[in-house]
Amino acid sequence: MDVFALFSARVSNAxxxxxxxxxxxxxARIVVEPPRDAAHGDLSTNAAMIVAKPLGKNPREVAGALVEHFQADHDVTSVEVAGPGFINFRLADPIWHQVLRSIGQQGESYGRSNLGQGAPVNIEYVSANPTGPxxxxxxxxxxxxxxxxSLMAFSGYDVTREYYINDAGSQINTLARSTLLRYRQALGEIVEIPSGFYPGDYLVPVGQGLKEEFGTGLLEMPExxxxxxxxxxxxxxMMELIKxxxxxxxIHHDVFFSExxxxxxxxDIARTLAWLREQGMIYEGRLEPPKGKTPEDWEDREQTLFRATDYGDxxxxxxxxSDGSYTYFAADIAYHRNKFLRGFKHMINVLGADHSGYVKRLQAATKAVSLNAADMDVRICQLVRLMKNGEPFKMSKRSGDLVTLADVVDEVGVDATRFMLLFRRNDAAMDFDFALxxxxxxxxxxxxxxYAHARAYSIFRNAEKEFPGLDFSPAALASADIERIVSAAELDLVRVLAAWPRTVAAAAVAHEPHRIAFYVHDLAAAFHGFWAKGKDDPQLRFVNAEDPTLTLARLALVDAVRQVIVNGLAILGVSAPEELS
Structure with a gap:
């Protein structure tokens, strides 16, 4: 049950x-959301301000009419106009009880939606050069x-995870030459890795494998x-190493696309350029020198140009x-036309901080090759600084001069690596503190x-000790007397749970998975906070030795918290342990 979607529909109907x-x-422009100040109510809408001007009315007049309409809604305890025309709602307890029951009924599907309506989405990420780990x-x-x-699949999109293998550039020739040296080394030669080659020991096993397969045969061939x-x-x-x-x-990809x-x-490049010419999107001309420092590869000559400015670049x-070879951008255009011809009208590229200048050109390319039928979102992930106790941290380096992904995972584990990298917006630089x-x-x-998830299991174990004969099965929780959940502290916790579907939908639309990490952290804080109140006020404890009916109702609340944490961590790719050592 999505309270916000429910009342958005009711406001629209009104x-x-x-x-x-x-x-x-x-x-479609109307928003129903939590008010900025929780003291103003449970929900707030801008509906009156959206429709007033087209109606030729004052926003407060429209808001007043809506307020009067909702006086008859039995799920609303109060509704009032605020400021220039906002409408604030306070909801009756049965609404929150419905939320709690819906979590128990939907379980792992709570928050899942058909927002994407099965639309195919191509998400290209990683796409590291296949030159090492x-x-x-x-x-x-x-x-x-x-x-x-994972977030978009949970929200009803048909997601394809894609990796672009950059295996056609000069770096691959350098990689092959570096490997040939390791092959000679495996044959017993003393070799020196020249500057500009790949020095990492990860090529040693490849050289050994070539020796076992060919013996000295490669030395007898033309280079x-x-x-x-x-x-x-x-x-x-290298691709096996990367995978x-x-x-x-x-992390596993559905498609590995070779450049x-x-x-x-x-x-694809030749075919795409021919198509672009037919569409009048290519011309012969000169480019103005870029503002500021002129790049070394800039050439003042007549050349084949793509009309990128027609599409927002x-x-x-x-x-x-000038040597007749294609530019990297020509390959980018052809690649994204290939995606479009495979049926993708929604594309998302995840790139590193050094690619921020690529955003407009990739968006222009996508618009052009799809004749404006497809859209492209480029997500830039900023740099990560490795820290320990607030100081820069230099790990042991096993692969040339690089700290590898495996180094980080071996140091802190999968869960910590994934969660911490998501606990900040992707476009903000971050410090990764190994000590923390x-x-x-x-x-x-x-x-x-x-710990919040593990605490939920601990509460159930305590309840089983207190009530050894009481049934705590999912069926028993589903039939618990949820109406006993009436205290302000309990209902505040349910309000946090009620925000989950809206959070998922908003995160999917904005392409911002950090919102999921923020949400589960907020939910954990609310849960820990309620537990702490029980230490001071025995009436708020989850397990009430004198009231098994209330205990069962509160355990249904605990289980709802546990379930939503599981749902959130599943999207993040983080485990939900029952106990912490």
């Missing part, structure tokens, strides 16, 4: 009764993208032939380099939330 001329466009710089985007995918073989083998090995690293965080299929005379973009995430205190957010 407006249509009072003012039949109000159309769906206006109704995942490093800490990739980890935030990996966790963000994976959680966003180009040997490098082609090495390139294929090392790409497979294994991601699996440590519970190489974009290239060649019959590749700051400048038109070059598609072909190992503390078992309220200052450690992941511990604080998991």
């Amino acid at each position: 407006l249509q009764v009072l003012y039949p001329e109000v159309g769906p466009d206006l109704l 995942m490093h800490v710089g990739h980890t935030r985007g990996a966790v963000f993208g994976d959680t966003l995918a 180009a032939e040997a490098l082609a073989i090495v390139k294929e083998r090392v790409l497979v090995a 294994a690293d991601l699996a440590k965080l519970g 190489r299929q974009l290239h060649g005379p019959d590749g 700051d400048t038109d973009r070059a598609l072909i380099k 995430v190992k503390e078992q205190t309220r200052d450690n957010p992941v511990f604080y939330v998991q």
Whole structure:
């Protein structure tokens, strides 16, 4: 049950009764949300201010009419006009009892919706160059993208998790040459890794594997032939390494798209550029030099340009380099046309902080190749600083000069890694403090939330000791006398639970999974707070030795808290332990 959706529908229905001329466009702009100050009520709506001007009326006049309409609503105890025309509602206790029952009935589905109506959504994330293991710089985007995918699937979208393998650039040639050196090393040669090559020990097993497969045979081949073989083998090995690293965080992709299929005379780039020419989106011209410092690769020459400014970009973009090869942006255009032709009208790309300049050009490309039928959201994940006790922390580095994803997970675990990376907006830089995430205190957010879940189980164990013959099964909780939940403290906790469906929907629409982490932390705080009140006031304790009926009702409340925490942590990819050591 979504209280906010329920009353949004009631407000819309009331407006249509009072003012039949109000159309769906206006109704879609109406918001029902918690008031900024909880003392003003349970719900607040801007409905009167949205429709007043088109109706040629004063907002307070419309608000007054709505207030009068809701006087007859048995679920409303009071309704009043505030400020320039806001309407504040206070709801009757039975509404909160319905919320509590609906959580018990829906269980893992509480908060799940058909918001997306099955619309296909492509979420591309990680897409690290296949030149080595995942490093800490990739980890935030990996966790963000994976959680966003889970959030949108929970909200009724048909989600495809995609990884773009950048396996067609010069870095792959360098990787192959670096691996060939490790192969020679495996054969007993003393090798020196030149500057600019990949020095990590992760290539040693690949070199050993080549020795076992080919013996000295690669040395007897022309270099180009040997490098082609090495390139294929090392790409497979690096992608296996990357997939294994991601699996440590519970991350798995549905599609691994190879950039190489974009290239060649019959590749996606050639076909896409031909299509763009047919559409008049390409022309031959010169670009103005960029403002500020001129990049080294800028060329003052006539070249093939994409009309990116027609689609919201700051400048038109070059598609072909002076040597005749395609630019990275040409590949980007072809790749996103490929996504569109696969049926994706909604695309989300999760990129690192160094790609913030790509946002407008990717959005322009998506609009162009779909003829404005598709949309693109680019989510930038800012940098993560590794800290310990508030000081920069340098971990041991096992892979060249990089701290790997595996290093971080091995140090603090999957749950702490995922939750802490989500406990801040993706577009804000963050400090990851290894000391903090190992503390078992309220200052450690992941511990604080998991402890709330474990505390719920502890309360049930205490109840079983107090009432050894009482039935605490899900069926018994479902039939509990929920109407006994009447104290202000209890109902405040139910109000937090009632916000879950709205939180999920808002997070899915905004593509902001951090809202889920914030919510479960707030719920944990409310739960711990209620438990603390019971220490001071025995009448508020979850287990009342003198009143088994009230105890069962409150255990239904405890179980609802437990269930919503489970639902939230499941979206985040974090476990919900029954006990904490």
